Amino acid sequence: MSDERRSPLDPERPWNDWLRPAWDEPGSTTVPQPAPVTAGPRILSVVEVTREIRDRLRAVPLLRDLWVEGEVGQVSLSAAGHCYFTLKDDRAQLRAVIFRDERRAIPFEPRTGLRIVAHGRVDVFEQQGAYQLYVDMLQPAGLGDLALRLEAIKARLAAEGLFEAGRKRPLPAWPRLIGVATSAQGAVLHDISRVLERRWPLAGVVLSPCLVQGDAAPISIVAALRRLAAWRDPSTGLRPEIVIVARGGGSLEDLWPFNDERVVRAVATHPVPVISGVGHETDVTLTDFAADLRAATPSVAAELAVPARADQAAALRALRARLDAGAQRSLRHAGDAVTAEGRALDHLHPAAVLAGERERVGLLLDRARVAMDGRLGAARTVLGRAGERLPLAARGRVVRASTSLHAAHASLLALGPYATLERGYAIVRDERGGLLRDASTITPGARVDVRLARGALDARVEHVRDSQP
């Protein structure tokens, strides 16, 4: 047998060594015994008896590791912070002690009258000649062991600040790669993929498979998180920007790995924000507390990880409308500038020479503006409709509409005060050389002069149609 409190027989023995007679020392069997050694019953010292009892007690496996249920009797706290109490039922009572360090880890205190289940070992307190229960775990009777352990771990990690709101990181708005730590089997990955496919398929998903149940699960989950932290896609250079830790619903025992301290710490210290989606709505694990965002289910976790495609399509439509309106405004300003330039020319040149040119410029500009407005308007309408149905097969129309817009802009670029009739417009004059703007001012049979980009036509009016509104 060994006893750490034994000290050499010397004058500098510990202060409390008075408890022990001088012959109770290692190798002290040759020290003169106080009783006759030759015959008769041997007379034992108190400490010898106590040690004998203690050793017998320590040899019983049951007493080294036991759960005992009872009612708390008297409770007293020592100045050092230890808690002494009695545990009793209607036939017996048991002295118990919780040392200060254990008390810190146990989420609640024994109170007189409380029915509890305590875990610990039975040992002998030599100084008082008493055996007692040394408690290292305590829970109210009727509460499961897991619930108590959960509370204990939670209290400890909370005291470390692991669950504080200040630790929570904002999620990236546009994650391009999403890490998922969950089982390769089962519906969870499928659920997450389905949500992302519908909501934001622009992001990539990288699964880091792990066990999500059983004794090996915590280490497996921690390893999965570590792989995601280390992963960098060699083809895109992307790293996971957000991580989802997920598992389907289950009992407290099933979800237990997500209460494991190692898992909780790995989630809290992961290099990128973590969303937890463990269990169903009502299940709460310590992983949920440590995560940057807690989702009620794996599917909700996926929802929270990405923007919504429909929202972005709407935002895109609004931007397109503003883009078109801005472009139209620019065109109007440019047109005004051309008109002003025409007027300036008017002052510089003989009116007779310039009248025709001025008219021509004005005419072209008017027509160009009408054409532009018409095209922009039509294009916008098409785009607006297409935008509403963007997720469907309306893309072709968007492309066609924007092609016509491009054409409209190209023609505007070509349009200067003396840019001529290349664009297919013609100038029509009556026999007196006046510009024709209104069909009603001419009669069938009249001769007209039609100027084209190259050359001119002498033509006769066959028929006059009323102007279209």
Next chain:
Amino acid sequence: MTDPAPTAAPSAAASVSDMPFDTALAELQGVVGRLEQGNLPLEESIALYERGVTLHEHCARLLSDAELRVQRLVESAGGALRALDLTPDDAEDA
């Protein structure tokens, strides 16, 4: 852990076709803002407009064409990581 390269501000000449959605969207917002401010030469307005149209089309195409890619990390005995593509069926049945 941050990877600054993909999020760096694109130059005016940046190729739109390779742009991530958020980069193209951010540039489109900038283009619209500048165009709405006005006071630009006509050529510049039109260049901006064309750039805006290209960006818009790119974003719209990403939204409508994107297909979710799911990969699975595999760790070799030496600790090296690689990713294998998972088909939707794999994700369901694996």
